[in-house]
Amino acid sequence: MKKLINDPQDVVTEALEGIQLAHGDRLTVHYDPNWLVRNDAPIPGKVGIVSGGGSGHEPLHGGFVGPGMLDAAVPGPVFTSPTPDQVQPATKAVDSGKGVLQLIKNYTGDVANFEMAGELAEAEGTTQVKGVVIDDDVAVQDSSFTAGRRGVGGTVLIEKLVGAAADEGRGLDQLATLASALNGDVRSMGMALTSCTVPHAGEPTFSLAEDEMEIGIGIHGEPGRERMKLESADAVVERLLNPILEDLPFGSGDDVLLFVNGMGGTPLIELYIVYRRAAQLLADRGITVVRNLVGDYITSLEMAGCSLTLLKLDDDRVRLWDAPVNTPGLRWGV
Amino acid sequence: MKKLINDPQDVVTEALEGIQLAHGDRLTVHYDPNWLVRNDAPIPGKVGIVSGGGSGHEPLHGGFVGPGMLDAAVPGPVFTSPTPDQVQPATKAVDSGKGVLQLIKNYTGDVANFEMAGELAEAEGTTQVKGVVIDDDVAVQDSSFTAGRRGVGGTVLIEKLVGAAADEGRGLDQLATLASALNGDVRSMGMALTSCTVPHAGEPTFSLAEDEMEIGIGIHGEPGRERMKLESADAVVERLLNPILEDLPFGSGDDVLLFVNGMGGTPLIELYIVYRRAAQLLADRGITVVRNLVGDYITSLEMAGCSLTLLKLDDDRVRLWDAPVNTPGLRWGV
Amino acid sequence: MAGPTEAALAFVRHYAEVVHEHKSELTKLDSAIGDADHGENLDRGFQAALTQLPDDDAGADAVLKAVAMALVSKVGGAAGPLYGTAFLRASAALGEHEQLDGPAVLAALVAGEQGVIQRGKAEVGDKTILDAWRPGIEALEAALDEGASCPDALDRAAEAAEAGMADTIPLVARKGRASYLGERSAGHQDPGATSTALLFRALADTARAHADD
Amino acid sequence: MAGPTEAALAFVRHYAEVVHEHKSELTKLDSAIGDADHGENLDRGFQAALTQLPDDDAGADAVLKAVAMALVSKVGGAAGPLYGTAFLRASAALGEHEQLDGPAVLAALVAGEQGVIQRGKAEVGDKTILDAWRPGIEALEAALDEGASCPDALDRAAEAAEAGMADTIPLVARKGRASYLGERSAGHQDPGATSTALLFRALADTARAHADD
Ligand SMILES: Nc1ncnc2c1ncn2[C@@H]1O[C@H](COP(=O)(O)OP(=O)(O)O)[C@@H](O)[C@H]1O
Ligand SMILES: Nc1ncnc2c1ncn2[C@@H]1O[C@H](COP(=O)(O)OP(=O)(O)O)[C@@H](O)[C@H]1O
Ligand SMILES: [Mg+2]
Ligand SMILES: [Mg+2]
Numbered sequence A, B: 001m002k003k004l005i006n007d008p009q010d011v012v013t014e015a016l017e018g019i020q021l022a023h024g025d026r027l028t029v030h031y032d033p034n035w036l037v038r039n040d041a042p043i044p045g046k047v048g049i050v051s052g053g054g055s056g057h058e059p060l061h062g063g064f065v066g067p068g069m070l071d072a073a074v075p076g077p078v079f080t081s082p083t084p085d086q087v088q089p090a091t092k093a094v095d096s097g098k099g100v101l102q103l104i105k106n107y108t109g110d111v112a113n114f115e116m117a118g119e120l121a122e123a124e125g126t127t128q129v130k131g132v133v134i135d136d137d138v139a140v141q142d143s144s145f146t147a148g149r150r151g152v153g154g155t156v157l158i159e160k161l162v163g164a165a166a167d168e169g170r171g172l173d174q175l176a177t178l179a180s181a182l183n184g185d186v187r188s189m190g191m192a193l194t195s196c197t198v199p200h201a202g203e204p205t206f207s208l209a210e211d212e213m214e215i216g217i218g219i220h221g222e223p224g225r226e227r228m229k230l231e232s233a234d235a236v237v238e239r240l241l242n243p244i245l246e247d248l249p250f251g252s253g254d255d256v257l258l259f260v261n262g263m264g265g266t267p268l269i270e271l272y273i274v275y276r277r278a279a280q281l282l283a284d285r286g287i288t289v290v291r292n293l294v295g296d297y298i299t300s301l302e303m304a305g306c307s308l309t310l311l312k313l314d315d316d317r318v319r320l321w322d323a324p325v326n327t328p329g330l331r332w333g334v
Numbered sequence C, D: 001m002a003g004p005t006e007a008a009l010a011f012v013r014h015y016a017e018v019v020h021e022h023k024s025e026l027t028k029l030d031s032a033i034g035d036a037d038h039g040e041n042l043d044r045g046f047q048a049a050l051t052q053l054p055d056d057d058a059g060a061d062a063v064l065k066a067v068a069m070a071l072v073s074k075v076g077g078a079a080g081p082l083y084g085t086a087f088l089r090a091s092a093a094l095g096e097h098e099q100l101d102g103p104a105v106l107a108a109l110v111a112g113e114q115g116v117i118q119r120g121k122a123e124v125g126d127k128t129i130l131d132a133w134r135p136g137i138e139a140l141e142a143a144l145d146e147g148a149s150c151p152d153a154l155d156r157a158a159e160a161a162e163a164g165m166a167d168t169i170p171l172v173a174r175k176g177r178a179s180y181l182g183e184r185s186a187g188h189q190d191p192g193a194t195s196t197a198l199l200f201r202a203l204a205d206t207a208r209a210h211a212d213d
């Protein structure tokens, strides 16, 4: 797989340097350990919001650092959860005294590393930290037979809404409750037309034939639930949307945010074709799309494919969605 | 090449329907002929700004319809200039009486079709129309031996700046002059790691080996100036930036906007690696990057690759860049 | 012999079929040195034209004008304005002629060529439509001067157009999208010259088929 | 016989070399049922550990603790906390022991396993690190009970760990990233169990090499 990179070992460092050069007016990148923080952190009177995970999902999470969303982001190596060495300074840097909420995608590594960072923080006793785990992926059963559902597209929405709520001055417990509630009301599922290539691995993580697609993928390039023959966009949308609708469930009368996400290598024209069918199916079911998001927000390097995310909305959530946000990856109202 | 589409013949129509469903709160799509217009057009007292071209470059141009940028966009079939049938109603719909400025990318078809539309408009005599041709691509010689330089990345920047200037109430002649001046001060060059596949063609337009790249590409998937062995991102940046710098030329003391654009299939992490080197090289040359843009803004379906665009800035242009814009593809200040 | 309107209709229907059959080939040619849409574009235009053709007695010029309108409104790209203007000028030139005989067809082709040159400002050797069109016209003119029948003259025109099409292979493009490739455009046959050669051959075949009417 | 610190250092250096040599293999295993980073992650951690090792007289527990710190701060992913905690607990368990003999190594491994279980909450059969670790411990325990020498006992432990690693092939993963694949995870060897088997083998080889010291 061809890439626009230099030494594969330097991908994350160099991308961070690029992010610093491009967005240094609003955020600062720290190296060894790697973490990013908004320049005006900590914001007096506000709970700090931190998230992180492996790199390779840009703009998630570093691209969401700024007013209205994340105060700090913690980027691990490609597809590898960051370590407590990284989580700690990022967490402390955004604590104005009101505490810090960590939004943690549900992967064994992400949870364990944030947990270990939490143990160290408690030992130090200076920062009050709460963590909420995000696990919106319906492709995986949440049972004793799995490591639990992956945190995927819902992460973007939760980071935005919680970021806005933090801006409003809500306290740490309230924000944790909100994050949990949002996590309970959001569902996602993704698919891939191609795999992706982790820079140091040098070859795609899995191989699909010209007439195959992978259903129920995550964002780290691992194989999905099922491999099957490629279908039309409309058929793919049904394969993603139906499990989402049945799971929560979503039903007639619901107001939702419909998020069509590109995995990195799929062009925007196709994402709108996907959006069309998803919107039609929701309308058929009496579900009202009140807000939406279409584009590459939580990616898997150059993977071609898409994911659908549905979040149940209420007036408060709509207000939080509409609230100003000023990050490289998401911006409105300012 | 695998795509998330239904019938290849319906790609443009379905994508437009998706755009309508997603952004119907701010724009309206017309079909047969196809054109998009902001819902509040025409804006009293304001010159209308129209652009268009083949589809397949999303978000360009339809994604840039909204306050602060385009009043209307005209989308042809994939990689095919739209016809006067489309340009005409889009142009008339955004004329508040102050006239309409058409921003036309320099391709034989785009120019000819907008020209023919202009002839029909003059015949009707109702709308005053001026057209400015954008030709920022340094990969092509502007001589009697070519069809002239292609309009590429500079188009995004010109649409934004002219859109802001129109919002300020500048007149048609002033806006045409501004667009021309901007065109004179912007330069671009692109490269590809892979080709793209036009839906109805069913196969990539050209084929690169695993160790090859194409230098000096446009946005329609045609082969570039040169095919050569794949190089590192840093080397690629030099191959794109040096011709840009030498051409205008840009030199020490200049203030510029640095635009690193993804061709559609290249992930954001790589675009930041490209940005890093470009920013370093400019700094070495005493050129100050005052503003920037990084992401997929003028694409070529799923082509992997990037383009660099450099625009000379002054205070007026910086102000126009910072002015509010509210479109699906670009948004700030509102 | 078939009336001029019927002859023109027969030509348009035949050429539309030819374009449809060669859609893939034209697209492939336009991939090597272009953006892979020439075949699709022309096919779309001519399929639309088929639905907009006037009645059998409207006049050959009305037929060509209808085609022109369809091409201009449906083809887009470079080929839409070029071929659209060509058919429009050809239509106007036919207005003078009562029969669709050799001189009439020549006048239409000459006017059509002028339309292509007006829109595209190309010259012979630029590796475009013109590189098939001009040889076709010259051969038609010469054949008619020698007293050849209309079908025979159009046959020779088609051969010349096809030779011109093939002669675009070594050319370095100086107009159109292929010119962005510079020297790399050499070694590939021009798609527009190919659709033009197909047009001349369709003319010749139509004339031959109607020669006994 | 080498002092405990030197033995521990020798083991760490040897295992770091083994991990480095098997980086590609571990990454490949982690591609079939994971995200292709296990080899890279572990290698990064152990290369970092090599630069943070204490002096020859610091004590074996200090060596393992230094490794633990390096793993926790540099590896990330699932393996970082799991192996990091394992080495930390092993270090604590070694504190009681003066010699790095069979019972000491067993205690360290048992404590390490507890760390893995505490962090990961997996059970044998879940297709994880544990599926090589547990058999390794059981074989070591049995061998030491039978009076085997330390190198011989560790040899048997390594064989059992390797058998456990191979036995993960038909398992359906119930923990970790492979569990997202459901039934599709069967038929592939677990990367973590593989790096664990390599760890047991490195222990055995180090004990063998130092048997004559
Ligand atoms: N200036 C011109 N004059 C004459 N013919 C031209 C000119 N520019 C392009 N062409 C013809 O148009 C053909 C390409 O048509 P098409 O693919 O439909 O347009 P586009 O390049 O806009 O995709 C070329 O092969 C060439 O023959
Ligand atoms: N809960 C767990 N308990 C024990 N081992 C686990 C657990 N989860 C994952 N592992 C081990 O970790 C290995 C994967 O490690 P690694 O690739 O570094 O982490 P990640 O999945 O975060 O990329 C698996 O092969 C498995 O052996
Ligand atoms: Mg990982
Ligand atoms: Mg075209």
Ligand SMILES: [Mg+2]
Pocket: C030, C034, C035, C036, C037, C038, C077, C177
């Ligand atoms: Mg073309």
Ligand SMILES: [Mg+2]
Pocket: D030, D034, D035, D036, D037, D038, D077, D177
């Ligand atoms: Mg892994």
